[in-house]
Each structure stands twice: as structure tokens, then as C-alpha cells.
Amino acid sequence: MLNLAILIAAAAAAATPAPQQKSVCDGPQYHQLDFWIGEWNVFQAGDNTKVGTSRIESVMDGCGIGEHFEAPDAPGGAYSGTSYSGYDRKDGKWHQMYIDTNGNVTGFAGDLDGSDLVMDAPANGAITRMVYRRLTDGSVEQIGTVSANFGRKWAPRYDYIYRKK
Numbered sequence: 001m002l003n004l005a006i007l008i009a010a011a012a013a014a015a016t017p018a019p020q021q022k023s024v025c026d027g028p029q030y031h032q033l034d035f036w037i038g039e040w041n042v043f044q045a046g047d048n049t050k051v052g053t054s055r056i057e058s059v060m061d062g063c064g065i066g067e068h069f070e071a072p073d074a075p076g077g078a079y080s081g082t083s084y085s086g087y088d089r090k091d092g093k094w095h096q097m098y099i100d101t102n103g104n105v106t107g108f109a110g111d112l113d114g115s116d117l118v119m120d121a122p123a124n125g126a127i128t129r130m131v132y133r134r135l136t137d138g139s140v141e142q143i144g145t146v147s148a149n150f151g152r153k154w155a156p157r158y159d160y161i162y163r164k165k
Contacts, residue, residue: 025063030087033065033094033117034058035134038164042069045141045159052079054162059084094119096130127151139163 040054052071059066064086071079081100088095096108096119108130110119117132127150131143144157 023061023063025061025087029092030063032087032112033085033132036065036067036132036140036162038162040140040162041165042071043161043163045161048161051160053165060086063087128157129154135161 036056037058038056040056041050042052042054043050052069052074054067054069056065056067058064064084067081067083067085069079069081069083079101081098083096083098085094085096087093093109093111094117098104098106098108106121106123106128108119108121108128110117110130112118113131115134119130121128121130125148127147129145129147131141131145133141133143135141140162142158142160142162144159145154146157147154
């Protein structure tokens with residue numbers, strides 16, 4: 001009878017969930033881009049042409065955001081890109097590495113500017129800028145610009161609206 005009581009107690013202890021451990025990335029600064037998480041259809045702003053789809057997810061126990069972008073009907077042929085973004089506690093900035101099927105690897109860094117997350121990638125004398133903006137209807141705007149003169153003048157590259165599927 002004692003053995004049965006021990007077995008029942010052991011089974012009950014094993015069935016009790018362990019207390020949830022707090023992630024080292026629980027602070028609000030790590031979640032400034034969480035509004036982008038979801039399954040999206042991506043459209044060109046202005047003319048509302050669908051350019052692709054994107055799946056954005058929380059990764060690394062909430063310490064980062066992973067993006068998987070697909071544009072099967074892109075003008076130059078099927079295109080895919082993947083990025084990982086995260087807030088770095090060491091320098092207090094957001095960082096993103098973007099890799100695409102054209103062989104491009106781009107490293108961005110930046111921070112909040114008001115409610116926009118703005119990240120720059122300097123390369124070859126130019127600066128590429130990405131802005132993530134949460135819109136009031138729940139969609140997200142991603143704006144890409146480039147400057148060849150150290151940020152004095154910016155030229156548009158793209159302006160996308162992410163709408164939930």
C-alpha cells in the first residue's frame with residue numbers, strides 16, 4: 001500500500017507543470033516590433049498591387065522577430081527574403097540581418113523615432129533606411145529609402161502595406 005501511495009504522489013508531482021521561467025527578453029524594449037507578428041499579404045502602397053506574402057513570428061523565446069517574405073511573381077522572377085531582428089541589450093539598438101535569393105545580405109541597426117522603428121544600413125557610401133510603422137487599422141507600413149549623400153537627400157525604394165490574412 002505504501003508503494004502505491006508513493007507511485008501516486010510521484011505521478012502527481014510529474015503532472016504538475018514547472019513554474020514558467022521568465023525570459024531575459026521580457027522587457028518592453030524587446031517587444032517594440034511585436035505589432036509586426038502575423039501572417040500578412042503585402043501590397044504596394046498607393047496602387048494596392050499585391051507584391052507578396054510574409055510570415056512574421058516571435059523567435060528565440062521572445063528575444064527576436066523572424067520574417068519570411070515570398071514574392072513568387074516579382075518582376076525579375078520569384079523572390080524570397082528572410083530576416084531576423086532583435087533588440088541588443090549591449091548597445092540599446094535594434095539590429096536586423098536580411099538575406100535574399102539574389103545573394104544580398106544586409107545588416108541594419110536603429111531605434112524608435114516616435115512610434116516608428118527606423119533602421120539604417122550603410123554600405124558602399126550609401127545608406128539604406130527601413131521604417132516600420134503601425135497603422136491605425138492594424139496594418140503595418142514598411143518604407144524603404146536610400147541616400148547616396150549621407151542622409152541629406154532620400155530617394156524612395158519601396159512602400160509596402162502589410163495586411164493581416
